[in-house]
Amino acid sequence: MSTRSLLPTHQRNSSGIIILGPPSSRSILRMKEKYFFFGVIVSFMFFCFIGMIYLPDLKSTQLYNRYIKPADSLGPNLLGLVPPIESHGHNSNNEDNYELAVLPRPRARFDDERRLRKKIEEHFNISQEAVIPIPNLNPKIRSHINLDVSQSSRITNATIDLPDGADPDPDIAKKRDFIKNMTIISWDNYKKYAWGENELRPVSKRGHSSSIFGTSKLGATIVDGMDTLWIMGLKDRFNDGRIWIQENLTLDGVRTEMSVFETIIRFVGGLLTCYAFTKDEMFLRKSVEIAEKMLPAFDTPTGLPYSLIKPDTGSSKNYIWASQSSSILAEVGTLYLEFSFLTSATGDPKYLDKVEKIRSLLDSNSKPYDGLYPLYINPKSGKFGSQHFSVGALGDSFYEYLIKTWLFSNKKDVVALRMYNEAVDAIDKHLVQRTQSGLVYLADMRYGRLEHKMGHLTCFAPGMFSLGAKSSAHDQKRADHFMQLAADIANTCHESYTRTATKIGPETFWFSGDLEAQSGKRTDRYYILRPDVIEGWFYMWRLTKDPKYRQWAWDAAQAIEKSCLAPDGTGYSGITDVDSAKPKYDDVQQSFWLAETLKYLYLIFSNDELISFDQWVFNTEGHPLPIRNLNPAFPETVPQTN
Incomplete structure (x- = not known):
C-alpha cells in the first residue's frame, strides 16, 4: 500500500x-x-x-518492604542488593548479563556499590555470609545471582586446608619434588607460550586445540590443572589460573562442536574440585554456566545425551563413526559424580535427575552377557547397538563410576553397588584371560568372539578392582579374588612398559602369536602422556603398600622425562613410537597430563593423608570430589530430589 x-x-x-x-x-x-x-x-x-x-512482582514480597524500600535512603543505585560480577574481561553479551538484565550492573560504579552494600549490611545487621533473597525470579536467574554473593569472604574463610602429605623418607621426598618440578615446567611453559589456549605445543612453542574442545580458546589446561597446583601447594600459579577463569572462561559464542563428556569431566569436574578446595563460589558459578550449556544434548526421547554439542546454538549430534549414530557407553555413564555434586552444591535437582534417568535406563536394559554393557546405545530408542564389549576405550569409565558412585554416596547408593558387583562378575567371567606365561589381561569381545588385546586405557582397572575389594564391596572371598586380579593386571600393564625401547607403554598391546603385552601395528605404538597405568599403580600403592608400585612409578617418570621432555625443556610432549630409540614428538602437552598423570605421580610419593580415600573420590579425569557426609568440603545442605 x-x-x-x-x-x-x-x-x-x-x-x-x-x-x-x-x-x-x-x-x-x-x-x-x-x-x-x-x-x-x-x-x-x-x-x-x-x-x-x-514483569517481576517486586512489591508483592516482604523483600521490598524490609530491604529495598528502606535502603533507598542509603544510595541511589543498589542493584537489587546483589554485587556485580567481578570480571573485567567478561563478554557483555554472555548468558549471565542478559538473564540478569532485571538487575543492571554497571561496572564503573563497582566501588560505590560495594560501599553501599557494606552500609546495607551494617544498617540491617545482615551477615556477610547471608544471601539476600531475590524477589520472584525464575530459578535459573536466582541460582546465578546467589552464587555471586560474598565471593571474596568465602575464599578466605572457608578454604579447605589440605595436609602437606610429605613422606619422612628423604629419598621419597626427593622424588616427589622431582614430580613437582615437572609440573612447574609444564605449567610455566604453557603460560609462557599458550596462555588461554586449550593446550601447549611444547616443541613448536604455541597453542593447540584438540577437536574435543572445538576451535575456541577455553583454557582447558588451566581448568584441568588447577587442582593439581592446589594439591602441590603452588598457590601463586593457582591464583593466576583463577584470575583467567574468572575473567575469560565462557562458552558463550562457541559455535563449533565440543564433546559433552570431555567438557563435563574436565571443565565441570575440575571447577567443582576447585570449589570444594576453596569454597570460592566463582568456581561453582562457572561450573553451572558450563553445565547449562551442555544440557540441550540431553533433550532426547530417552534422556541419553548426544556426544557433541555446539554451545552457542544448543544443537547436538552423535559421532558419524559411532554404530548406528549411537551414543557411547562411557560417555553417557560417566556423569554421575559431577552432576550429583552439582545438585548438592546448587540445590537444583535437575542435574541429578538426568543422571538417575540414564542409570535407570542402562540398568533395566537387556544385557546378553550377564552384567556386561555393549559400547553403543541409541539415544532415541534406548536400545543397545552392536554387541561390542570392552573395559577399555568407550566403556572404561562407566564401570569405574559404579564403584565410585557408591563410595561417593558414603556407601548408601545400593543400586550402584549392585550394578558394580554384577558388572565385575561378568567381566571376570567373560573377559579375563591368561597367557601361557601367566600374564593376565582383559580382552575385548565382539559378538561372542574375543579380541586378545588391551589398551593403555584399560590399565585403570587395577584401581577399580582394588578399590572395590578394599572398600567391602564384596564378601571376603570375592574381595581377595578381585584384589589378586587387580595385582595381576597391574603387573601386565607394567610389562607393557618394560618391553619397549623407551620403557613407556604403547596405546594398545596384544596377546597373540609372538606378541605378549606388546604393540602390533605401528599405529598402536604412540604414547600421549596418558595416566591410566600410573593411576592403577597409585591405587595399588595406597591399598597394599607394596614398594614395587612406587618403584614402577618412578621408573615411568624417568622414562617420560627422557623421551617426552621437549628439546628446549619447554614442556612435555607425547611421542609417536615407544619402540623407537629416538622417538618423534607429537608436539602436544595434553591437559590430562597435569590433571591426572602428574597428580597421580605426586600422590604416589606423598602420604595417604593428602587426598585421603576416606574423604575423597576421584572423577575419571583425576579431579577429587568430597564424599557425602564424611568430608567437610561437601555442601552442608543436600536438597531432596523430585
Missing part, C-alpha cells in the same frame, strides 16, 4: 504549494485501512498485557 493512500488528500495551487483544505468527497480512511489500524492497536495492547504478566 502506498503512503499516499493513507493520508487525506490536499489541493495544490498552480505553483505546487500545498493548500490545506477540506478532504475530498471520499472517506478519509477506507474500510480496509480502518481494519489495519484497528489490528495494530489490538496487537499493541495484547503485547503490553503479556509483558505486564511476566
